Amino acid sequence: MIVLRAKNVDFEVTYINLRDKPDWFLELSPHGKVPMLQVDGRPLFESNAIAEYLDEKILPRLHPEDAFQRARHRAWNDFVPIFASGLGGVSVADLKKREEALEVARRHVGKLEQAISDERDNEGPFFSGPDLCLVDASYAPFLMRFSMVEPLIESGLMADFPQVSAWMDALVDDPRVRDSVPEQFNDLYMEQMTKRLDEAA
Ligand SMILES: N[C@@H](CCC(=O)N[C@@H](CS)C(=O)NCC(=O)O)C(=O)O
The missing domain is CATH 3.40.30.10 (Glutaredoxin)
Known part of the structure; x- marks a missing residue:
């Protein structure tokens, strides 16, 4: 979407x-x-x-023109399931398992923090620069969900990762990302997560 x-x-x-x-x-x-x-x-x-x-x-092209860069972006897209399972683990872990889940997720977010530094020689705010690319589109759903649940769980996961943190904020603020879910999605998601966290407490 x-x-x-x-x-x-x-x-x-x-x-x-x-x-x-x-x-x-x-x-x-x-x-x-x-x-x-x-x-x-x-x-x-x-x-x-x-x-x-x-x-x-369909234009505009969201992948880089350069073949090597494009291949690197594809490689980062392949990392999404690992990254997403780390964030998901933190989001749903009960308090006893939170530290363990955080340790795993920190390793994954750290890789993205490094990737952003390696890919970019500009201020972003997206993965490789001022324009949204396919890597942004791939990570956005998971970062968006994490940004919603973080105020509830206060895990502090992003504290040591300023680049990923700023990237997450830019994605969440972008109308292409915001409007990619149905209108009632945020309320339903928060309701579901609150219930899950109450049950885990
Ligand atoms: N590798 C697939 C994963 C898709 C996937 O796991 N979709 C989930 C929702 S996000 C789903 O359809 N789950 C329902 C099911 O597994 O029965 C992709 O990237 O498209």
Whole structure:
């Protein structure tokens, strides 16, 4: 959704209840997961594959022009599941397990902190500069969720990582990221997280 918004194209969204997936969706999506993009009735799945396809088909280009840089951005996109599981671990850990989860997440966030320094010779605010790129689009959903839950858990995870912290703030403030979720998403997410944290306390 962030990539589609960044490219300013018309699209139609169908939200799927992941606890009760409709048959038409299960028939189209090989692993039954979202996101799935339908192009002229043909399904495309896996976030990275979808983003790469959209980037090849529709301007403006969000991947770097330089082949080496592009490959590095792809490599950082492959790191998303590891990074996201670290943030998720901190978000849902009960107090006893929080320190352990924080240690894991700090290692992952530290890698991104270093990556931003390595990729950028400017002030950003995005991963590689002033313009949103596919790496931004890949990490934004997870950073956005973490920025919502952090005031509840006060983990302090980002305290030692000023670059990632500023990156997270820029992504959360960006309308392409903010509007990538349905209107009621924030309230529902906070309700769900508050309940989960109460149960874990
Ligand atoms: N590697 C996939 C992961 C997609 C994924 O895990 N999607 C989750 C929601 S964020 C999902 O559909 N979960 C439902 C399920 O696993 O049944 C991608 O990047 O597209």
